[in-house]
Amino acid sequence: MFEKNSLTLFDHLPTEIVFEIFDYLSSNDTLYGFLNLNQKYNCILLEYYADLNKFEISIKNSCFLQSILPIIQSRVEYLTITDINSCFSLDLFPNLKSVIISTAFPIYTDEITSLTTSKQFRKLTTLKIHSKILNRNAWSDTFCIYQAVFYHENAFKTFELSSNLDVKVLENTINVNIQSLTIQLSYFRSILILLENTPNLKYFDLTLSSLYFSDPLKKEFDITHIKLKKLLITLGSSINEKNFPIIAYFIKQFSSSLIHLSLNLNSIQLKENQFDGFILQQQLLNSMTQLKNFRIFVTFDKEITEIDTLLSTFQNQFWYDHHWIVGIHRQYLFTLPFHFKKLNNFIDFDEIKLSNLKTPSFLSVWPHVTSIDLSQCNDPNLNLIKQLKMNMPKLTTMILNSKLINSLDTDENVALDNVSTIHCKGEYLQNIKQWLIKIVPNTKHLVLSYEPQSTTSSSNRTVYLHKLDAYFRGQRTTRDYTYFLNIQHVEIKFTLHDVEDIYRHVLRLVREFLEMFKNLKSFIIEFHTNFSNYNSMPFTDLNKMIELLNMDRISQKYHMKHVYNYIQFIKKT
Structure with missing residues (x-):
């Protein structure tokens, strides 16, 4: 393989230029495109290519894996897994240090178990x-x-898990190596159990879905021996005057060490004069002796009416000395600069009121926001697209309702070029093509979802699938697919209540979409039903689906996988 002669002048480029080209490619694309091209590129890749230790493994390029793994497997230190099966073992990579599992599709616990039992x-x-x-x-x-x-x-220093968990007990698991945790927990008691087993933890990013405090939980717990440096808390449940003091008490356990504190608090039920700058200062912040960075994003359960009164509680020497500036907009209260990645139902940046009128103008830009959810907005500012363009340079994901898409003007010459993911909720898709062309022309990931309001009307159950077909295909005999050339990943999410509906309409939709999106790499259908028995779920018998889909032609191009209420098609390479 090292004796191939160069066929083009490309191989005469200086090595420095070659590495600049490699910078635009993933390590997988670089290896796939240049390994075994000729002796020169084999030498560059195997001896000088720094990213050779980073690799992404996927079933869709199994032939490539078989040829490449024997050459690079001892060099791989950082592995990303985008598809997984129970036969895969980490022992293929003897020098592996880091694993990221990021699939568009759910995975089973036993598939993870195959990794956890590997020696590596x-x-x-x-x-x-x-x-x-x-x-x-x-x-x-x-x-x-x-x-x-x-x-x-174990040697773990960093662990992240997105799935929710209720930890009741961990046996023989006190791990002194773990320093960074990013997790989602079901109950507050799980936090204490985990922290008791990670005494050297320094970074803790916690999402807590419930603030239910069970009877055995007492306010007087002591975990002050843990010297956290950075704590990020996202609360998915409502907060009131009874549970906030316990949250504050928990945070103050780290008062002597905490440098960075970030709070994302949803559905605050307290009255406006019960949760303000004075409360935060007295019940929480005064005791934080080492705190340098404080960031908060609060969503109240109703729109704030006494804005000036609430802002005045953040206008004293304590807040000025720390340079912590607070803004208020509708039912939201937040510190600026805004450091959170996700923003919901924020539709008019011109109406923000600030605690410090001398705020620098650069704070109006929200550079950390990558995702905005506008699916609950029904009265948007007509200049919304322009505002997003100016204020959110890193925005990549938008979640919208179909009525909002239809109400916003697409004639303005303003495009959100960085947006690559669009999620449209609802059944009215008249303007989706215009959005894909004019507003978000670089969309690669398209998600469409619909849940009918009525569970009895047969028209509600089936019309959405008909509309998908009609709006995307159009009425012409010759179909024009130029709208969708950039789209590589499509997800359809909907609720149905009848097995017949699913077999009759979903199968047709699958065939249409696999033909419609010419550059499609993956297609996922997520369906929700009222079936209580798993065995009665549709598509549990893949053989039946293959037969109904006439899979002979489809299977030549796509791998198919079924997990619970998901069906996935991955294009073969």
């Missing part, structure tokens, strides 16, 4: 699982993963 698993320093995890017969059961990760002999 205990040598990892980083594990990040960004996929939804399911059991074979029920929803998420991730306790076995925690038990494996927190085992005291």
Whole structure:
């Protein structure tokens, strides 16, 4: 393989230029495109290419894997897994340090178990699982993963898991190596159990779905021996005057060490004069002796009416000395600069009122926001697109309702070029083509979802699938697919209540979409039903679906996978 002669002048480029070209490619694309091209490029890649230690593994390029793995497997230190199966072992990579599992599709617990039982698993320093995890017969059961990760002999320093968990007990799992945790927990008690097993934790990014405090939980717990430096808390449930003091008490356990504190608090039920700058200062911030960075994003359960009164509680020497500036807009209260990545239902940046009128103008730009959800907005500012363009330079994901898409003007010569993911909720799709062409021309990931309001009307159950077909194909005999050339990933999410509806309409939709999107790499259908028995779920018998789809032609181009209420098609390469 090292004797190939150059066929083009490309191989005469200086090595410095070659590496600049490589900078625009993933390590996988670089290896796929240049390894075995000729002796020169084999030498560059195998001896000088720094990113050779980073690799992405996927079933869609299995032939490539078979040829490349024997050459690079001992060099790989950082592995990203985008598809997984129970036969895969980390022991293929003897020098592996970091694993990221990020699939567009849910994965089963036993597929993760195949990794946790590998010898190389205990040598990892980083594990990040960004996929939804399911059991074979029920929803998420991730306790076995925690038990494996927190085992005291492991080398882990960083662990991230996106799936929710209620930790009741961890045995033989006090791990002194773990310094960084990013997790979602079901109950407050799980926090204390985890922290008792990670005494050297420095970074803790916590999403807590419930603030229910069970009877055994007392306010007087002591975890002051843990010297956290950075704490980020996102609360998914409502906060009131009873549970906020416990949250504050928990945070103050780290008052002597905490440098960075970030709070994302949803659905605050307190009256406006019960949760303000004075309360935060007295109940929480005064005791934080080392705190340098404080960031907060509060969503009240109703729009704030006494804005000036609430802002005045943040206009004293304490807030000025720390240079912590607060803004208010509708039902939102937040510090500026805004450092959170996700923003919901924020539709008019011109109406923000600030605690400090001398705020620098650059604070009006929200450079950290990558995703905005406008699906609950029905009265947008007509200049919304322009405002997003000016204020959110890193915006990549938008979630919208179909009525909003239809109400905003697409004639303005303003495009959100960085947006690559669009999620449209609702059944009215008249202007989706115009959005894809004019507003978000670089969309690569398209998500369409619809849940009918009525569970009895047959028209509500089936009309959405007809509309998808009509709006995307158009009425012409010759179909024009130029709208969709950039789109590589499509997801359809909907609710149906009848097995017949699914077989009759979904199968047709699958065939249409696989033909419609010419550059499609993956297509996912997520359906929700009222079936209580898993065995009665549609498509559990893949053989029946293959037969109904006439899969002979489709299977030549796509891998197909079925998990619970998801069906996935991945294009073969």
